[in-house]
Amino acid sequence: MAIYSCPHCERVFSHRASLRNHVKTHDDIIDKVLREIAEEVEHEQEEDVNYEGEGEGEDKGEGSDNDE
Numbered sequence: 001m002a003i004y005s006c007p008h009c010e011r012v013f014s015h016r017a018s019l020r021n022h023v024k025t026h027d028d029i030i031d032k033v034l035r036e037i038a039e040e041v042e043h044e045q046e047e048d049v050n051y052e053g054e055g056e057g058e059d060k061g062e063g064s065d066n067d068e
């Protein structure tokens with residue numbers, strides 16, 4: 001009798017459909033992690049351009065730089 005074991009964790013299933021269904025949950029997580037990593041890299045590349053001024057200018061900075 002065949003046992004299908006998950007390559008991502010230690011769970012085993014007696015039906016391939018069950019395993020496939022279960023592996024999907026890992027795929028979602030992996031996909032999400034990969035996407036987050038990709039976004040982080042994008043942010044890091046943007047950081048050079050966009051680093052200063054974001055958020056800080058709203059709270060303070062009025063009057064320090066803006067002289068009218």
Ligand SMILES: [Zn+2]
Pocket residue numbers: 006007008009010011022023026
């Ligand atoms: Zn698993």
